Amino acid sequence: MTKQIISVTINGARQTHEVEPRLLLIHYLRETLGLTGAHIGCETSLCGACTVELNGKAIKSCSMFAVQANGAEILTIEGLASADGKLHPMQEAFWNEHALQCGFCTPGMIMVSKQLVERNPHPTDVEIREGLDGNLCRCTGYQHIVNAVRAAAKAGA
Amino acid sequence: MIANAFDYTAPQSLDEALTLIGNGAKPLSGGMSLIPMMKLRLASPEHLVDLGRLKELSYIREQDGELHIGAAITYYELESSTLLLGKCPLIAETATHIGDIQVRNMGTLGGSVAHADPAADYPATLQALEAKIVLRSATGARTLSTKDFFLDTFTTALEPGEIVAEIIVPIEPGLTGTSYQKFRQPASGFAMVGIAARIRQQAGTLSLIRIGVTGLSGSSYRATNVEAALEGKQPTEENIRAASALVGDGVDASADLHASADYRQHLATIYTAKAIRAALSRSA
Known part of the structure; x- marks a missing residue:
């Protein structure tokens, strides 16, 4: 099967690679580019640990082929802090509210929470929980995650 | 995987x-x-043609008193469309359940x-809206009613070489109230049962009752017996309950590890009444 050349802007840097069409975006990010912040959890599009932003929209990178992202702009957890190392307000809020235990789900949680607050700057707790519906925390630390999203929204993340 | x-x-x-699709690509x-x-290798197409980014399939527009929705419009675009929220809110509301x-x-x-999953949400809504489904192939186009399109589990009227190109839904006048109510399978979020209701209410009398059902059996359908039982009636709780109890009559309800056939029938009755009540509360 024919390999294809894709060109993608990832965290502001242009990347061009020849890939097999069946290469999943998460494998392209982790194995081709070495960006291991997005995690492979369930591989069945349920857990959300692989969440990244594609053209400004949070997506599950385990359920998309890298070739579908040709020409797109992708933001991963590695690209969220500014160049001087200053954390994104959502990262800051997760830090302050201790919204993680083992940390496995955290990159996906932060990426989807960023989208949630961008679309709904003043979410209720119910709306936060609904927004996190596609992300699982197997430490079951949901309350602190909800606290963090609420705090980030209040801080204008 | x-x-x-x-x-x-x-x-x-x-x-x-x-x-390309006419030549066998999927x-x-x-x-x-x-x-x-x-990924599970339940499907292994040899050639994929990506429709997802075709501008020609990505639009929501009002035309000749109806709303035309391109097949590549995403659920987020549906739920956030001010045009749909204003003129056909049921189609926007349904997206939020997915x-x-x-x-x-x-x-x-x-x-x-096109996938026609028996537990998908939109088939119920499209049945209740009496939506039209526009199919296209390299050689032409045809338009089917929702009823004629959905045939069975994962089975539609699509012929080889055809794609779903557009969905056409009606503009709802103010007197019509609509609602989609669903009992979610808690892990997957799919509908164990989902009911879409579309009802007109004028001077205390019901008309144009349309009830779409998903999840109960192998394919979505319109519960015409519930509709007939409410036509011309007053929207009393007694009438709603009596009509809702008919929703699964003669239907071969699905059974799996999530719900027995009897339990699905029970859910269908309860959620039909819920959808009717919610639709009535939104009709002027």
């Missing part, structure tokens, strides 16, 4: 896509059902319709 190898084309135009839209199936933020950013209306 790695899919079997395949070739991939991102066509520049719908015509190019239809030619269409890929948002991929929210197809890609997980490919998956999660990430899935709604990718999944498309046309993809869901």
Whole structure:
């Protein structure tokens, strides 16, 4: 099967690679580019640990082929802090509210929470929980995650 | 989990896509059902044609008193469309019941319709709206009613070489109230039962009652016996309950590890009444 050349802007840097069409975006990010912040959890599009932003929209990178992202702009957890190392307000809020235990789900949680607050700057707790519906925390630390999203929204993340 | 190898084309135009599909390639839209199936190797297409980014399939517009929705419109675009929220809120409301933020950013209306999952949400809504489904191939186009399109579990009237190109839904006048009510399977979020209700209420009398059902059996359907039982009646609780109890009459209800056939029938009755009440509360 024919390999294809894709060109993608990832965290502001242009990347061009020849890939097999069946290469999943998460494998392209982790194995081709070495960006291991997005995690492979369930591989069945349920857990959300692989969440990244594609053209400004949070997506599950385990359920998309890298070739579908040709020409797109992708933001991963590695690209969220500014160049001087200053954390994104959502990262800051997760830090302050201790919204993680083992940390496995955290990159996906932060990426989807960023989208949630961008679309709904003043979410209720119910709306936060609904927004996190596609992300699982197997430490079951949901309350602190909800606290963090609420705090980030209040801080204008 | 790695899919079997395949070739991939991102066509520049719908015509190019239809030619390739006419030659046996499979269409890929948002991929929210197809890609997980490919990873599990339940599906192994040899050639995928990506419809997801075709501008020609990505629009929501009002035309000749109806709303035309391109097949590649995503659930997020449906739920956030001010045109739909104003003129056909049922189609926007249904999107909010699907998956999660990430899935709604990718999944498309046309993809869901073509896949015809028996537990998908949109088939109920399209049945209640009496939507028209426009199919296109390299050689032409045809328009089917929702009733004629959905045939059985994962089975539609699509012929080889055809794609779902557009969904046409009515503009709802103020007197019509609509609602989609669903009992979610807690892990997957799919509908164990989902009911779409569309009802007109004038001077305390019900008319134009349309009830779409998903999840109860192998295919979506319109519960015409519930509709007939309410036509011309007053919207009393007694009438609503009596009519809702008819929703699964003669239907071969599905049974699986999540719910027995009897329990699904029970849920269908309860959620039909809920959907009717919610639709009535929204009708002027």
